[in-house]
Amino acid sequence: MLEIRNLHAKVDNNEILKGIDLQVNAGEVHAIMGPNGSGKSTLAQVLAGNGNYEVTEGEVTFQGQDLLAMEDPEQRAQAGIFMAFQYPVEIPGVNTQVFLRAALNAVRKSRDEEELDAAQFQALLRQKMKLVEIDPSFRNRSVNEGFSGGEKKRFEIFQMALLEPKLAILDETDSGLDIDALRIVANGVNALKTPENATIVVTHYQRLLDYIVPDYVHVLSKGRIVKSGGKELALELEARGYDWIKELEVPAGAGA
Amino acid sequence: MRTLTKTATDARDRYLDAFRTFEAMQPQNGDGISWLRELRTTASRRFEELGFPTTRDEEWKYTDISPIANLIGSPADAAQVQGLSASDVEPFTLQGLDALRLVFVNGHYAEALSSVGTLPKGVVLSSLAAAIRSDSPVVRSHLAQYASFENHTFVALNTAFFQDGAFLYVPDNTVVETPIQLLFITTSGETATIAHPRNLIVAGANSQVTLVESYVSTGQGTYFNNPVTEVVVNKNATFRHHKVQLESEQAYHIATMQVQQARDCQFASLAVSFGGSIARYDANAVMADQGIECTLNGVYLVAGQQHIDNHTVMDHAQPHCNSHENYAGILDGQARGVFNGKIFVREDAQKTDAKQSNRNLLLSPNAVINTKPQLEIFADDVKCTHGATIGQLDEDAIFYLRARGIDKEEARDMLVHAFASDLLTDIQIEPLRQQLEQELHTRLARNRQIRE
Numbered sequence A: 001m002l003e004i005r006n007l008h009a010k011v012d013n014n015e016i017l018k019g020i021d022l023q024v025n026a027g028e029v030h031a032i033m034g035p036n037g038s039g040k041s042t043l044a045q046v047l048a049g050n051g052n053y054e055v056t057e058g059e060v061t062f063q064g065q066d067l068l069a070m071e072d073p074e075q076r077a078q079a080g081i082f083m084a085f086q087y088p089v090e091i092p093g094v095n096t097q098v099f100l101r102a103a104l105n106a107v108r109k110s111r112d113e114e115e116l117d118a119a120q121f122q123a124l125l126r127q128k129m130k131l132v133e134i135d136p137s138f139r140n141r142s143v144n145e146g147f148s149g150g151e152k153k154r155f156e157i158f159q160m161a162l163l164e165p166k167l168a169i170l171d172e173t174d175s176g177l178d179i180d181a182l183r184i185v186a187n188g189v190n191a192l193k194t195p196e197n198a199t200i201v202v203t204h205y206q207r208l209l210d211y212i213v214p215d216y217v218h219v220l221s222k223g224r225i226v227k228s229g230g231k232e233l234a235l236e237l238e239a240r241g242y243d244w245i246k247e248l249e250v251p252a253g254a255g256a
Numbered sequence B: 001m002r003t004l005t006k007t008a009t010d011a012r013d014r015y016l017d018a019f020r021t022f023e024a025m026q027p028q029n030g031d032g033i034s035w036l037r038e039l040r041t042t043a044s045r046r047f048e049e050l051g052f053p054t055t056r057d058e059e060w061k062y063t064d065i066s067p068i069a070n071l072i073g074s075p076a077d078a079a080q081v082q083g084l085s086a087s088d089v090e091p092f093t094l095q096g097l098d099a100l101r102l103v104f105v106n107g108h109y110a111e112a113l114s115s116v117g118t119l120p121k122g123v124v125l126s127s128l129a130a131a132i133r134s135d136s137p138v139v140r141s142h143l144a145q146y147a148s149f150e151n152h153t154f155v156a157l158n159t160a161f162f163q164d165g166a167f168l169y170v171p172d173n174t175v176v177e178t179p180i181q182l183l184f185i186t187t188s189g190e191t192a193t194i195a196h197p198r199n200l201i202v203a204g205a206n207s208q209v210t211l212v213e214s215y216v217s218t219g220q221g222t223y224f225n226n227p228v229t230e231v232v233v234n235k236n237a238t239f240r241h242h243k244v245q246l247e248s249e250q251a252y253h254i255a256t257m258q259v260q261q262a263r264d265c266q267f268a269s270l271a272v273s274f275g276g277s278i279a280r281y282d283a284n285a286v287m288a289d290q291g292i293e294c295t296l297n298g299v300y301l302v303a304g305q306q307h308i309d310n311h312t313v314m315d316h317a318q319p320h321c322n323s324h325e326n327y328a329g330i331l332d333g334q335a336r337g338v339f340n341g342k343i344f345v346r347e348d349a350q351k352t353d354a355k356q357s358n359r360n361l362l363l364s365p366n367a368v369i370n371t372k373p374q375l376e377i378f379a380d381d382v383k384c385t386h387g388a389t390i391g392q393l394d395e396d397a398i399f400y401l402r403a404r405g406i407d408k409e410e411a412r413d414m415l416v417h418a419f420a421s422d423l424l425t426d427i428q429i430e431p432l433r434q435q436l437e438q439e440l441h442t443r444l445a446r447n448r449q450i451r452e
C-alpha cells in the first residue's frame, strides 16, 4: 500500500529526515516510536503533504501512485490518506458540522460517490459518534476551539471514522490521554481496521500498543529508522528507554 | 479661520450656491416651519465656516474626500421614483417577512413601493417630509437635537439640504414585533445624483423596535449619499439596529448615526459595509443616564480600490453603563480601511465597563488598514479593554482543512467566512442574515477570481 524509499526532507533548511525506508501493506498496523525530535511528526506531515516540508530525495508510492507528485494535501486526503494531527488546529468560526460535511463530500466526490443530504449526513454522524463516544454537543462548536486535549484527539479519530481512509497515520494520538480516553480511541481505531486499510501509529509510549497491537515496530532516531521488529520491540523500548537507541548505527543497507 | 485650496473653495462655493437655490424653493415663513428654515440656514453657515475636511484634519487623516467634494451632481428628480417597480425592489427587501417598509428612491419617498401595513396603536412610520408638513411636535422637539453639525461638515450639509427620509415614532410601552426596514435605493444612472437622507427615530419608554437601514443601488454609477440618522432610545427600551451599506462600487457614502440613550435602555447596532468607492460611517452613542447597554458592531469587506472608514464614539456620560464594540474587517486587493474607536468616560461615569475590539484580515499584500482606539477616561473606577489585530489567514488552519480533503479555495473561503461569521450569525432577522451571508460569499468568490 505504502512504500517509502530513501526519503529525505528538510524544513527551514534543516534536514530532518535522512533516508527513511518503510513498507506498509494493507491490513497491517505499524508503530513508529522514537525520542522527541527524532522526526516522527515530520514524517507524518510529509506524507500528508504539508508544504512547509521540502522533500529533497527519495520516493513514496501509495497504492501504485507517486504520492509526492500529488502536491496538494487535499489530493492525498482524497486518495485515502488521513493524518491525525499531534496538535490539531483550532479554527474559530468554522462550525464542526460544516467542516465535516465539506470534508466528507470532498472525499466522496473524489471516489465518485454521491454527496450526502442533510438527513443522511446526520445519521452517519450519529453512527460514528458512538464509535468514539463523542459528546453530541460538539456539533455546535467550532473546529477544535476550546476542546480539551483529550477531546481534540477523539475528534481526530472521529474524523477518521467518518472519512474511512485507506491509510491512517496517527501522530501521538495517545499523548495527553487518560486511560479511559486512550481505551476509547484505541477501540475506535481497532473497530475501523479492515484487511483493506492500514494504520501507522506514531507514539512515544508503549502504553498505546497494549490496545492497538502492531504488526511491526520501527524506531526512528535522528531522521532514520534505526531498528525494526515485532511488537516485543516496543516492550524492550519501554524497559530500556531510548538512550541505547541513540547509540545505534543505521542498519546496513538502510537509507542508502 | 483656515485657508482652503482653490478647488476646496470652489467645491464649498458650489454647495453654497446650491443652497441659495434650494432655500428659495422651500416653503415660505408663516406656514409654521420657520424653525426648519432657521435650522437649515444655521447649518449652511456652519458648513461655510467648516468647508470640506482635508487629510490634515485629525478626523479625516486617512480618508481623502476630495473626490466627493469635487463631484458635480444634482439632487435627483422626484420623477425618477416612478422608474422602479415592486419587482426591482424585491431583492433588497426582507423577503418572506411581513416587514414594515419605507422605500426611498434617489432620496425621495416612494409610497407605492413602501408598505406600512397595520401598525401598533400610536406608532408613526412615515416620510420625514410628511411628518414635518403635518407639524409633528415630536419631530420639532427632536430633529437635529443630537447629530451635531458643529464639527462635522457632512452633518451640516445634510441638515442644510435634506429633503426626506424616515420618521419613526414608537410610543411608550409599545412592542413593534415586525422588523422595520428603511430602504434607500439609488438608481445611479448617467448623471451623478446627490442625496442627503435624514432619519429620525424615537423609541418610547419600555418599547421594543427592530430596524434595518439599507442603502443599495440598482446601477453601477457614481453618486453621493450623505445620510444622517438620529435615534432616541427612551427609558428601558430595547432597540436593535442594522445598517446595511451595499452602495455601488463607484458611489460615495458618508453616513452618521447619532444615538441618544436614556436610563436602562438597550441599544445594539450592526453596521455591514460592503459597498462604495469611498465610504465613511460615524456611529456615535451617548449613554446619557445609568444602567445602559450599548453595542456597536460592524463588518466590512472591501476589495479593489475601495476605501472604508468606520469611526465610532461611545460616550459614557453616566455611571454603570456597559458598552460593547466589535468590528471585523476583511480587506482584499488595494482596498484601504480605517477604524477609529473613541471611548469617552466622563468624570461621573464610574463603574463603566467598555470593551472594544477591531480585527482585520488582510487577504492581499496591498490592502491597508489603519486602526486606532482612542480612550479618554476621566473617571477612576472603570473597566476599559480594547484590542486591534491585523492578520492574514492562518496557514496551519488552511493545511488542516486541506488535509481533510477540502480544496484550497474552499478552505480559504471557510476561514474568511469564519472571520466575520460570529457577527453575521448574530443577526436575528433570518432573511437579512441569509442575504448578507450570501452577499459575503458572492463577493469573496468574485474577489478570488480577480486575484487569480
Ligand SMILES: Nc1ncnc2c1ncn2[C@@H]1O[C@H](COP(=O)(O)OP(=O)(O)O)[C@@H](O)[C@H]1O
Pocket (backbone or CB within 6 Å): A011, A012, A014, A016, A034, A035, A036, A037, A038, A039, A040, A041, A042, A043
Ligand atoms: N518548522 C521547523 N523549523 C525548524 N526545525 C523544525 C521545525 N519543525 C520541526 N523541526 C525540528 O525537526 C526535528 C524533528 O521534529 P519532529 O518531527 O516534530 O519530531 P518528533 O515528532 O519526533 O518529536 C526537531 O529537532 C525539531 O526541532
Ligand SMILES: [Mg+2]
Pocket (backbone or CB within 6 Å): A040, A041, A042, A086, A172
Ligand atoms: Mg511529534
